[in-house]
Amino acid sequence: MEHTIxxxxxxxxxxxxxxxxxxxxxxxxxxxxxxxxxTLDGQATTVDTIVRAGQVAAIRWKDTPxxxxxxxxxxxxxxxxxxxLYIIDKPAPLASQxxxxxxxxxxxxxxxxxxxxxDDFVYRPVNRLDKxxxxxxxxxxxxxxxxxxxxxxxxxxxxxxxxxVVEGRLPAESGVISAPIGKEQAASIRRxxxxxxxxxxxxxxxxxxxxxxxxxxxxxxxxxxxxxxVHMAHMGCPVAGDFLYGTELPSLPGRFALHSHELHLVHPxxxxxxxxxxxxxxxxxxxxD
Numbered sequence: 213m214e215h216t217i218x219x220x221x222x223x224x225x226x227x228x229x230x231x232x233x234x235x236x237x238x239x240x241x242x243x244x245x246x247x248x249x250x251t252l253d254g255q256a257t258t259v260d261t262i263v264r265a266g267q268v269a270a271i272r273w274k275d276t277p278x279x280x281x282x283x284x285x286x287x288x289x290x291x292x293x294x295x296x297l298y299i300i301d302k303p304a305p306l307a308s309q310x311x312x313x314x315x316x317x318x319x320x321x322x323x324x325x326x327x328x329x330x331d332d333f334v335y336r337p338v339n340r341l342d343k344x345x346x347x348x349x350x351x352x353x354x355x356x357x358x359x360x361x362x363x364x365x366x367x368x369x370x371x372x373x374x375x376x377v378v379e380g381r382l383p384a385e386s387g388v389i390s391a392p393i394g395k396e397q398a399a400s401i402r403r404x405x406x407x408x409x410x411x412x413x414x415x416x417x418x419x420x421x422x423x424x425x426x427x428x429x430x431x432x433x434x435x436x437x438x439x440x441x442v443h444m445a446h447m448g449c450p451v452a453g454d455f456l457y458g459t460e461l462p463s464l465p466g467r468f469a470l471h472s473h474e475l476h477l478v479h480p481x482x483x484x485x486x487x488x489x490x491x492x493x494x495x496x497x498x499x500x501d
Contacts, residue, residue, distance in 0.1 A: 227259035284321030296357040304346035305466030347472025360480035371476040377469035
């Protein structure tokens with residue numbers, strides 16, 4: 213990543229340009245300064261160097277070592293891509309990241325195959341989705357873009373909107389659920405509403421009501437694990453098919469009726485306003501018929 217020093221920046225220290233102008237994280241700058249990856253006009257230099265107008269400051273990223281990863285042949289829908297990031301429409305059920313339970317069949321494996329299995333492939337998810345949740349998620353292409361994107365999470369510059377088909381009817385057409393969420397037990401993946409949990413806020417709007425189920429638009433103010441699923445169950449309207457907080461549905465094998473529908477993002481590196489939508493999958497729409 214490069215930046216040409218402007219007349220207004222003349223006389224400042226290189227560390228100030230890296231941190232305040234180029235928005236390099238402290239840890240990345242600290243790591244890079246020890247092995248010559250910070251340069252001024254192509255020459256390795258210290259971060260205390262005084263810069264002059266017209267000089268080119270640069271930092272070269274050092275990726276974490278590549279690890280053994282198997283490609284997974286799965287066609288991916290990528291509604292947006294640039295040199296910094298992917299926005300991927302993840303199907304469900306599909307794990308966001310490879311693990312002991314999913315060593316070969318995750319979005320990570322699929323993106324690895326999609327990119328041609330490069331030797332230096334590193335997977336950098338910004339917002340992860342549960343295996344059973346479909347829809348939009350962001351994967352960064354560089355450590356810097358990942359750092360910048362994650363710093364925007366839960367801010368006005370990065371809004372995430374979900375659609376859910378829930379059982380029953382909510383008490384009002386719209387509202388705010390503010391209920392702290394914590395772990396049920398230390399070894400459990402379940403979350404519960406508890407007074408000593410972390411503050412958790414979800415905004416909801418009912419879009420459609422049927423005899424048995426409702427379609428709800430949800431926007432997160434905080435980002436706790438299973439937040440929407442826990443809050444909907446807390447309201448007596450669990451997400452349809454949610455085997456952990458409600459009742460599993462045979463028509464939704466391996467997934468539940470939660471979909472990452474919209475991303476509203478001010479691109480942290482280009483300043484472009486991105487508004488990406490993913491329609492509700494047919495198997496979820498069918499629950500409302």
